[in-house]
Amino acid sequence: MADIDIVIEICGSAGEGTISAGEILSRHMSSLGFEIMSFDSYPSEIRGFGKCVAHSRISNQQILSPGKYTDILVVLNDSHSIPQLHAVRENGVVIYDSQPPAYHEEDKSIAGWMAPGMIAYGIPLHSLANKAAGSARGRNMVALGAMAALFGIDEEGFKTSIMKRYATKKQVVIDSNVNSFEEGYVWAKKNVQKLDHLTFSKVKLRKVTQNRIIINGNQAVAQAALDSGIKLFAGYPITPATKIMEIMGKELPKRGGIMLQTEDELSAIGNVIGAGFAGKRAMTATSGPGFTLMTEMTGLAVMAEVPAVVVNSQRGGPSTGLPTKTEQSDLSLVLAGGSGDSPRIVLAPSTVEECYESTCLAFYLAEKYQTLAVLLLDFFLSNSIRNIDEPSLPDKKMLSANISPSKTDLKDYRRFQLTESGISPRALPGTPLGMFVATGLEHNERGKPAYDSKTHLEMTEKRYRKLDGILKEVSPPTWDGPKANVDIGVISWGSTAASAHEAVLKARKVGVNAAFMSSMLLVPLNVDHFVKFSAACKTILVPELNYSGQFAAHLAQYLNRPIEKLNRITGLPMPSEDIFEKIMEIADTQKR
């Protein structure tokens, strides 16, 4: 029984069914028990003739990154696919249309660009689709059929997966797709001589014990919000966060909640803060340009001590930037965005599982500590599809976290009472003796505006004290590897942390003394753990998807040492392969 860990890319024009073919493949492989991670990239034009790539990594082992090198490239469009060839392995497989409907100009044919070691399987995608369904639209299904035949994926099960995908469509659509698949399968079985060694048929799969669900980061955030009892979602459409709003629009009314599409991001966060003030759970989701507007009100949530949950799924910046490309360059904005000293909660999940977990935490912490919680995702994490075990629902304690004033408190109610924890019991509108005025002005314990230095200091300290409690609520950072005498310590955050973790595990396998640390909770940061980790490591490497090294700079103030950086702004997720190479390079230098 062998192991398998391969990357399949399907590349075509928008509208050719590229993304749906990738989705069907991933879902089917997941149903067989494989681990999958998929990530689609597409142009920001709605249709046109833009390029689409459906990228799927499929393995029988744990996957933490999407994989940089392609084992199988399926070409639905020659000219779009040529640039994808550089990622195909030396002995990788290329499946292409051997009878394209139109003549390719000499340098536009994929065959002319393949490296000598690559294995090419020409399949008449176009004519087979025409034969099966009287239209070339099923080329994507013909390609899937050929793949099933070539790489040992069972035919009948695959057909069932296709039928499931189109279950809501007319019978003729279902038939066309299944027949095209069948045509490709039969043709490839009969006509292609297999030259590669890739096969899924002899792979040992882990027993699937739990229900597995296939979701991306945005879906995980939305599901967690619903499971956390969200009552109001307010948002303004922006890539890559829009999907969260769409899910809310569909699901929230079923649970008595409201999805409010607002006129802008100012209104979105305003509505969230309003609902928070009224005692209901609320959230908004945006990207960098929208968060920039929202920074107008981040300070209000902190100052008036109102819970608010904001998702920022980062894309390339600055300004409108690269709307459909991934980047981690909003960290500085989210850590400090807004005026004044405004302590907030920042959570950066690194996997789809953590998207769920951190969203539940954000609702709980924001409500209990009466402040702003920001969830920092990125385009990749929002759209990367994983099959994960069904997450466990937030428990009772997490669902109802507001600390209400006692009867004694209400006798002489001080809404912003100075306490050791920094949390002042919060009366909700409708409570007869709890009336108060919240304000964005500095104020005393009763909420009355006060600008004297003593009050400002005491209240600022109170707001910062809440961070100590928050730190104790969340599990400490992940530290994988030896606790002392480490040669290379890799610290990362967000989606890059998962790639970094994978790279460190790989480096340790080849004998490098490396360790890994990351924290889902970025603010408050568990500084002690990072300092200890740093002290245990000869070299510290911080990989991240921004140009300037924003997390490295943030860490530097605590670690007080030189930090090696690895920065990428390619618009693509951080390849664990690049981090691995960097680790090996540092290991080499250390030996010298």
Next chain:
Amino acid sequence: MDHIERFYIDEKLADIKKDGFLNYRSKELPTWCPGCGYFGITQAIAKACNALSLPNENICVVSGIGCAGRYPIFMKAYGFHTLHGRSVPIASGIKLANEDLTVFAVGGDGDMLGIGGGHLPHIARKNIDITLFLFDNMIYGLTKGQSSATTPLGQKTNSHTKGNPDSPLKPISLALAYDASFVARGFAGDLDGMQDIFMKAIRHKGFSFVHLITPCVTFDKVNTWDVMRNGYHPIHESHDVTDRIAAMRLAEDQRFFLGVFYQDEKRPSYQEYLRQIHSA
């Protein structure tokens, strides 16, 4: 002399107790200039709340920044003094979260029509059930006398010493164009008129837009109490408040009218509408 003063105070106290508006006033003393029209507005809102017997704890007053921004502090209710121009979205969020609350958004001309003007069309077209009180004194008072979105063209202000070059917005026309389901105007010197309008506005199921005219006694020497008293006319009883075109004609008239311009009682509020489409 002593006797006269005593008598006067007793009479006033009896009046105040009868009106019951102190039930809705906090212990804080307003910080506005003596003679400001906001005192009258405050009193009329309190009287309307009293007449409607609203439980204090179910009232949420949301304000932005400016002289009117301080208003929640002087009211006995839940209050949220927010950011410049943002009272409307925050009031909206409160109402959407808890429909049992009576929610007011209050703000001046700078707050509601200048920096926050972008929210107005949307709260109106969504018809979220809050009452907006626009305290319009035609000037930036808290920052000491700059032109605002309703300062008359050519009026000299501290930011335009040769005369304001910008045409003023017409709040009633705007609200009607935005399809607000309740549109009215009151004058800070007309307590009874305001109370009547406020009660209708608060009872209205949907978004209520109440334009309140008041002088700024400190920074505006043109639009004074006297000028205003003589410049406003009550809307004639024959006006049909369900006729939006007639309302628009009144709004665009050379004369300034006071009273309810328009009310659509048939249109469901935002939350009612959601219930209708999602229960179907």
